[in-house]
Amino acid sequence: MPRPALSTFRRGLLWAAPIAVLAGITGGTLTFTAGSSDASDVPSRGVPEADAVKPVRTSGEAVVQIMAHPDDDLFFMNPDTAQSIASGHSLTSVYLTAGESDGRNARRQDPAPRADKAAYSEARQNGIRAAYAEMATGNRTSPWDRTSMATAGGGRAELDTLRADPRISLVWLQLREAGSITGDRPHSLRGLWDGRVERLESQLAAGSPVRDGFAYTKDGTVETLTGVLARFKPTFVRMMDPTPGLNDRTGKLSDHQDHMYGARFAQAALARYAERPGRPAFAVQNYLGYSTGGLPHSLDPKSTAAKLRTLKTYAWWDHTDYCEDPAGCGDRKVAARPAGHGWAQSIRYARGNSASWVQRGASPGELYAFAVLDGRLAVWHKGGAAAARWTGPVLRPGAGLDAGVTSVRLPDGRIAVFGTRTDLDGEYRREVVTSVQSEPGGRFGAWRSLGTPERDDETATSDISLPAVLVDRAGLMTVYVRDGGHSLSASAQRADGGWGPWRPAGGRDLRGDPVAATDAKGRGYVFAGTPGTVLAWAQAAPGGPVAGPVATGLPATTVALGASPDGADGVRLWFRKPASGDVRSARFAGSGLASPVRDAPGGVAGHGAVAAWEGRPVVRAGSGAVAASAGGPWAAGRGLFAGAPAAAPAGFATLGLDGRLNWTPWER
Structure with a gap:
């Protein structure tokens, strides 16, 4: 795929290149001014080259989205998909199944047509092509070039390229779908994964340039996707949640x-x-996926309207024969409910919501930043000198990390990093892991498993959250995760450095990732969202027991939370107002009850977690770029980023979709 020249990525502010961007605060207003490049592949302090690998650089970002069905991207990944299209970088969407369902392309009030799975698959393809063309060019009939390509699994796939913008591609693997949300269908991706069938057959769309059917084994399916990744060389991959959990009411x-x-x-x-x-x-x-519809809406009205317009295009809402294809121009099943079950009004990251991935080092002004690249921990480092530049990233040994990590600073200056890891060899398993510096400023140790509060994968699909961590004055840590039963579980570190078993910590109907913060007096707080409020666990005094859950009295949030110290005796919880994306906060000091909710300056709708330092919030704006406020109007950068931003005393950071660290200093 063609890539823009490197200079393209260095235009503007906070674009996804390793550019230091200076932030100035004047009269309460945060402004951005371009700084100089600080790119470097020098290993971070404390991460010897013999134990780490430097990632291969690329000239710019390339996004690959992998979905099971045509429309998973439109329902669950938009507006991120539309923002990638608008960015001008490479975007490739890969659809594993044909999405043939029962073969009847009709909304509920339409007469039921004759079942034709090939035609219905073609109609859904037409709807996706129209939706992407409209997002890219404003014209749903903008033409595509449809070709057949060989796959590494021994079959063939359809490759569609938008003629007006060849950086946008669609790949149709055209495997058979399950045809049921939770029903027992052995001939499905689930049956292939679990070994109930040896091969899964294809279901070709009526107009596909792929004319001969095929079947893939489990390994052949993995190899086919691996080959697609090798062809399009992504720097960022979007996919659904592999551990979505069970429905509390039905158990399915x-x-x-x-x-x-x-x-x-x-x-x-x-x-x-x-x-x-x-x-x-x-x-x-x-x-x-589906469960996001049962949570408070996370998108503002403007973003929802844009998302719904795209879905109506895909759904062939006007039912005119604009595509001149007898199979149909879109998915009429979606036309019965183009917003889905509350899906058009929301977008949620199942992992990677942590805003605590930048941490102070042992020396004054020293900083570390952590992310997950290639399934491994990536470490950046910045020395304490005012002129020091960020170095890295280097990748630490140990593969299988899931997106998103959180970090804490111990009383002696060491840093501990926590995340979850997925074991794909043998029985599918996720577990909590940690890596701790051997000494202040020293190397990070090998990953240590803390296990999981879940009995096995079958019990609740290994649905555990990113850890939240409290540290006491002796340096002992307690880790909290939301478990598959939607309650909180905790594991405490012993005096000998070992870890105790996972124990229930209470709470019901918890969603998303818990967050933790410690106030200046040493009191710890843990927060977790529910569909209707936020629950808290808190220490009444430093070193005392963590009590909870306590009802905070807070209204509903969009679930993604952030927490930071606030003043001499409290912490501040940051969240977003449902159906608007506006940033709000509440202060806690020694109890689980919140102070009155405070609204941040308006005008920065968006979604996702809020990072903050000393009352200065940093967020994902409605454009998908970072925005920050110093108590006055919001100032927005440019360029898309992964997960949540992170804030520190010296500035704030984002991880660009090209895998590079973007850093913006606070100018005092």
Whole structure:
């Protein structure tokens, strides 16, 4: 795929190149001014080259999205998809199944047509092509070039390229879908993954240039996806949640089985692709599926309206024969409910919401930043001198990390990093892991497993959150995760350095990732969202027991939370107002009850977690770029980024979709 010249990525502010961007605060207003490049591949302090690998650089970002069905991207990944299209960088969407369903392309009030799975698959392809063309050019009839390409699994796939913008591609693998959300369908991605069938057959769309059917084994499916990744060389991969959990009421999967197992095939392919030399480093973002509709809406009205317009195009809402294809111009099943079950009004990251991935080092002004690239911990380092530049990233040993990590600073100056890791060899398993510096400023130790509060994968699909961590004055840590039963579980570190068993910590109907913060007096707080409020666990006095859950009295949030110290005796919880994206906060000091909710300056709708330092919030704006406020109007940068921003005393950071660290100092 063609890539823009490197200079393209260095235009503007906070673009996804390693550019230091200076922030000035004047009269309460944050302004951005361009700084100089600080790119470097020098290993971070404390990470010897013998134990680490430097990622391969690339000239710019390239995004690959992997979905089970045509429309998973439009329902669950938009507006991120539209923002990638608008960015002008490479975007490739890969659809594992044909999405043939029962073969009847009709909304509920339409007469039921004759079942024709090939025609319905073609109609859904037409709807996707129209939606992408409209997002890219404003014209749903902008033409595509449709070709057939060989796959590494021994079959063939359809490759569609938008003629007006060849950086936009669609890849149709055209495997058979399950045809049921949770029903027992052995001939499906789930049955192939679990070994109930040896091969899964294809379902070709009526107009596809792929004319001969095929079938893939489990390994062949993984190898096919690995080959697609090798062809398009992503720096950023979007996929659904491979561990969506169970519905509390029914006990069945909370998401479509194709979404879940399609994501697991993508995980396996990414793990295999990560072993290939010479490719650019990549990060991953996971998206919540069906269950996002049962949570407060996360998008503002403008973003929802744009998303709904795209869905109506895909759904062939006007039912005019603009595509001149007898199969149909879109998915009429979606036309019955183009917003889905509340899906058009929201977007949620299933992992990677941590805003605590930048941490102070042992020396004054020293900073570390952490992210997950290639399934490994990436470490950047900045010395304490005012003129010091960021160095890195280097990748620490140990593969299989899931997107997103959190970090804490111990009383002696050491840093501990926490995340979750997925084991794909043998029985599927996720576990909490940690890596701790051997000494202040020293090397990070090998990953240590803390296990999981889940009994096995079958119990709740290994659905655990990113850890939240409290540190006491003796340097002992307690880790909290939301478990598959949507309650909080905790594991405490012992005086000998070992870790105790996972124990229930209470709470019901918890969603998303818990967050933790410690106030200046040493009191710890843990917060977790529910669909209707936020629950808290808090220490009444430093070193005392963590009590909770306590009802905070807070209104509903969009679930993604952030927390930071606030003043001499409290912490501030940051969140977003449902259906607007506006930033709000509440202060806690020694109890679980919140102070009155405070609204940040308006005008910066968006989604995702809020990072903050000393009352200065940093967020993802509605454009997808970073925005920050110093108590006055919001100032927005440019360029898309992964996960959540992170804030520190010296400035704030984002991880660009090209896998590079973007850093903006606070200018005092």
